[in-house]
Amino acid sequence: MRRRTFLQAVPAAALAGRATAPGAPDRTVDTLCEMCFWRCGVRASVEGERITRLEGHPTHPLSQGRLCPRGLGGTGAIYDPDRLLFPQVRVAERGMERFKRVGWDEALDEIAARLRPILEQHGPESICGLVHGQSDSHPIHFLKALGSPNTATPSYTECRGPRDAGFILTYGQEVWSPEITDIRNTRCLTLIGYHLGENMHNSQVQEFAEALRRGAKLIVADPRFSTAAGKADYYLPVRAGTDLALLLAWIHIVLAEDWIDHAFLARYATGLAELREAVRDTTPAWAEAETGIPAAQIAETARVMAEARPAVCVHPGRHASWYGDDVQRTRAIAILNALFGSYGREGGFFLPVSAKIPPYPLPPYPKPRKPSADGKGTKYPFAEKTSAWGLVRATAEQDVYPIKAWIVSAADPFHSTPDPRLVQKAIDRLDLVVVVDVLQGEIAGYADILLPECTYLERYDDLHAPPGRETYVAVRQPVVAPLGESRPNYEIFRDLGLRMGLDAFYPWKTWEDYLDTRLQKAGYSLGQIKRELHIPTGQRTQPLAPDHRFPTPSGKIEIYSAQLAEKGFDPIPRYTRHARPEAGWFRLLNGRSPLHTFSRTINNPALSSIHRENDLWLNPAAARVLGLRHGQRVRLTNQDGATAGPVRLRVTERIHPECVYMVHGFGHRARGMRRARGQGAAVADLFTRFQIDPIMGAAGRNHNFVRVEEA
């Protein structure tokens, strides 16, 4: 961080009347944030044993001295009065949310005693993990050591999966997190349904601001006039679900006008001829009819992008599980970038590097007896990771093989995976539900055993060496001791693993031993990383080499995908029209608030004091027809009769008249979340209609149409 030095000390006499100065902290501790999953560096000030303040770590690459509002509000996570602070076991029917306090040994003995017969009778694959966050590595390790193939994070099929699959199919490499988009150096940034600025991934938003300051062109296509749209040079009010038509029209123009990077494509890509053939008819005029964007505007924005090439970044977004054909949508984004020659070039996408830290020496995991129950690699041939929805489905239907136990950690399927009725049905089929979490959310109410995980400010996690422009390794470390009897996952699952006879997989004495062993192998030490937080390991991103081989089957950028063709999918993206809502119905869209991360921060006393409840965005023209007023409470009903609300109505011009919009994560019902309970509505309650992407299994949930009525 460049410390501004223009402020010289002001004479104390000038400050008369100011009675208090903030207390100087006793100490500061540097650690990694987990208010979202970007993993910024945090500097925590501590007075006594209390964290008084969190700030961005001055040199950590992802924070650079700053934190987003969620990161700054992390003290609200640790000092949330609703935190789970001791282990509990269920004393009434599942869902009644009634528990009794027990000791750790009793709780873990109970879990082990109930897992053993399940293992013996049904095998390790009958135990599933639904997990999320950096501490998910511990339950995943535990389940893999048991021999289960069934661990999933909702961030794959419910979020980023289609995007990453689309890029892997095209470039052989995913988009990663943090994204490999070179926004900092771009001359033109195109966002399609991606709301940077509401999605507050710290360094990416910092780069976004930097690009705006430098005068980079910004094109935003979104049915909602997002914050980013408010900054855009070109706002394209695309009809929801028609992004692919827009993209194909752009590709059509770029080819027709010959705005492509011939040298780049000749050297690195394959399938240009097939592309020309496939997009012959996807003209701007055709796209206008589909998207509602004037053809001239489509052509104009294509030109603006082309003029910036190769320093143009058509951003693949992050959340991309929308309609069930999202891999193809992302493929079109990948192809457009290839035409501009922006991949591996400054201002487009950089080639990521990451620090290689040797793993802790462990025996190989037992080979699972059966494939995962979600259809990864079989039914969904290009799935890289297990589907959370797929596991919920397989549990509810019990049609793959018996699934008898869930271990859920920091991932609430009621908020993350469709459909809520399916989740309920799945839970009813289980012999054992273990929930490990910080707060008692909806899923916790169904736990047989409910374990208190400590927050990110009270624990280590595994080393963090993300892909980026420069390599480094960083570590989360405890700032203060865990509150109450809460414990970190590495202790919880080690204790459980030892009870299950998995001693070979837990050879370390303490987690510090584990971390230090790994770091020593790389020439560093735990002491060093605790002091420095992040250690640069010396590699930097390189420009695309002339002989660069992409990790695809052909070694080239696959504009035409033989892999897809072989499995019977369109080798070049083809537009299919999605059903549109009839009059009186609205497509339900959802997104994010800069102050919240999904459902997990809604109860945070700092953040919820600013954003306590979500609201339903509705266009004024539609509100007039329905006779609804701004600020009144409304209830939503979808095609299947699923309801949500009441929720406050926000009548705003910022939303396409065919859609309504809500921020995801609100509408908690759990009694254990006293601040969040009854505030706003849960979009997930309305996710009963969804289409599964046949390529990799993502659950596209924008097929829910709702009626809006006075509550």
Added chain:
Amino acid sequence: MARRFAMAIDLKTCVGCAACVVACMNQNESFGYSRCRVTEHVMGVYPDLRLEIFSERCNHCEIAPCVPVCPTGASHYSAHGLVEVDQRKCTGCRACVAACPYDARFPGRDGTASKCDFCEPLVHQGREPACVAQCPTRAMVFGDVNEARSEIRRLLDARKARVRKPEAGTRPHVFYLEARP
């Protein structure tokens, strides 16, 4: 020339994330209390819209309506032109709350009038106000407008700026740099 502290906020890069609101909570008050806020203003009809986002706080007006209405003289101008509250003298009558055209003042937790003080204790240590220091988009700049070489002076000279409610005639010292030239 005497120092004159001010703030400039770039309408081009501010995304209204409210990091300033949380940073303020951390620095000055507690969960649920903040001395600043973010307002969003939407103009036009879909899809031809304009969105303006303001990170707002006490404007430290040159002609501050909150100062003369104070019945005890608790509200006053500091040596650097900042508007301050002497907490000893403040009865918590809320006359200043009523007088502020920006709704920038409010009853604090101790009952006295509270508001943004540009983090004077931090400024006193040569640091930036908490909101400025944490703004993820670096949209906020703080400094002495009477210092010719300061970043804020340079920005205000180079770019068009406006203030909130200029018609109130208060001469605010929180400036908003126009997004477009």
Added chain:
Amino acid sequence: MTPETFQLAAESGMRCCATFWGLDIAFELFLAGLAGGLMVLPRAAQTRRWSLAALALAGLTLFLHLGQKSAVLWFYASWQPQAPMWWGAWLFALSIAVLAWWERRPNAGWLRVAAAMLGAGLILYPGFMLGMLAARPAWHPVWTPISFVVLSLGSAAALLVLLDPRFRGRLAWSAPAAAILAICFATRAVILFSGQG
């Protein structure tokens, strides 16, 4: 077309449109106006104790409203003649003193004059206090003071009717008087809230 406006603000602290003066202040303004009205009307001497009681109750309400009660003496240790509330604080204190003194010296004519002058101040200052705030355009700089004077005199007159033995038990007189009294309070509250939120 008026722009749509939204705010992201903490529950407490700097928020648009928060209410800062509630029903207690409406009550206090009503009582002060009532006392002021009684003090300027012809039967001021007979209603002295009512004025005193109303002022004491108003003062107490005001005091209880203060966020930092320990600072109350700063009202009297400051010289802030440009601030209507400073005048209000002095008017309260002086009026109570004068009325109490008058109670002990009922025949002192100059106390009667002083009470009338202070009463005029009491019915004038609240309207000016609100009307002078440019930040609250709903409190009109001319109509607010005028309406406060009218409401003060109206409530005082109504109370005089209620207290007058000639009208005792005569519903045709006392009921409208009580209604006027209630209306004077309610109108004050409406005016007070119209400038906020």
